[in-house]
Amino acid sequence: MKTALTELVGVRHPVVQTGMGWVAGPRLVSATAQAGGLGILASATMSYDELEAAIKETRSRTTRPFGVNLRADADDAQRRVELLIASGVRVASFALAPKKDMIARLKDNGIVVIPSVGAARHAEKVAGWGADAVIVQGGEGGGHTGGVATTLLLPSVLDAVDIPVVAAGGFFDGRGLAAALAYGAAGIAMGTRFLLTRESTVPDAVKQAYLEHGLNGTVVTRKVDGMPHRVLRTDLVDALEGSGRVTGLARAAANAVRFRKLTGLSWGALAREGLSMKRGGERTWSRLVMAANTPMLLRAGLVEGDTRAGILASGQVVGLLGDLPPVEELIDGIVADAAAILNRLGTG
Structure with a gap:
């Protein structure tokens, strides 16, 4: 199935597996690439050395194109950009918009730049800076998300830019892909659906916990890191929702210490990243401490399998999923x- 996305990236199918922290590792990414989609490694929860090893492992598993998701505000972001260039990675994706010079550096070395956006104005900005395509996630999506549904956000972005647009938030089957293509999108991106596959390294017990949730089984909370975050409804989330500010900050500070040790970041690097995040938005210092809390809460659930102590990011689509396919x-x-649906509509 050829679209502007498949032509741009060099994959067979317009299906993207998003760069989910603690989930999108070499096994899942290479399986996606081998199946003809675009798999994206999640580097935000990896140290530089871990990312280097993950790229090498993915390369050993597949010769097909794949991508790496980067944090543009990370203290070592430029060093990671150079790693992608040296490794010949095909796509660089970003959760936060990269600066114009970073986009230029990647593009000058043949890397396709695909930031994720949550509003038409953000898409216009990165398109003006030279981004090759954008992923637009509606409010149905898991993790950090906005309040506008994909059915409204997608057309607003399509009307705003002339580069390929990939739709995310609420997609899980051929009907969704057909609908996105009908809107004018170049493909779909999925997180929760790929998390719930055989190749996903999330513990089986946690996958089963996901499958037990219905369409009302997720909630958007600000108690994880101060920003809207769609996660599964669990006892921990209910407790966080009812917790006071002081208790939440104390827990977050402890987790920030643990995350620093895991990633090898120095306290200076964490401070510089915090200042960068504060300059780039409206976050208070308390919200910055909470942001450092997020990776460890996600790790507890998605890696360690502790659903009582971990946060499980999830899109609303979880309520329509009941299997773990390859x-x-x-x-x-x-x-x-999707092809059958589009063919039927075209001949009906």
Whole structure:
């Protein structure tokens, strides 16, 4: 199935596996690439050395294109950019918009730049800076998300820019892909659906916990890191929602210490990242401390399998999922179903 995305990136199918922290590692990314989609490694929860090893492992598993998600505000962001260039990674994606010079550096070395955006004005900005495409996530999506549904956000972005637009938030099957293409998108990106596959390294017990949730099984909370964050409804989330500010900050500070040790970041680097985040938005210092809390809460659930102590990011689509298919079967099924739908509509 050819679209502007497949032509731009060099993949067979317009299906993107997003760069989910603690989830999108070499096994899942390479399986997606082998199945013809675009797999994206999540580097925000990796040290530089871990990212270097993950790229090498993914390369050993597949010869097909894949991407790496970067934090543009990270203290070592430029060093990671150079790693992608030296490694010949095909795509660089970003959760926060990279600066114009970073986009230029990547593009000058043949790397496709695809930031994620949550508003038409953000898409216009990065398109003006030279981004090759954008991923636009509606409010149905998991993790950090906005309040506008994909069905409204997607057309607003399509009307605003002339570069390929990939739709995210609420997609899980061929009907969704067909709908996104009908809107004018160049493909779809999925997180929760790929998290719930055989190749996902999330513990089986945690996957089963996801499958037990219905369409009302997620909640958008600000108690994780001070920003809107869609997660599964759990006892921990309910406790966080009812906790006071002081208790939340104390827990966050302790987790920030643990995250620093895991990633190898110095206290100076964390402070510089905090100042960068504060300059780039409206975050208070308390929210910055909470932001450092997020990776460890996610790790407890998605890596350690402790659903009582961890946060489980999830899109609303979890309520429509009931299986754990292999990645190849998932992608093939989505593309085949979408093609059949579009063919039927075109001849009806």
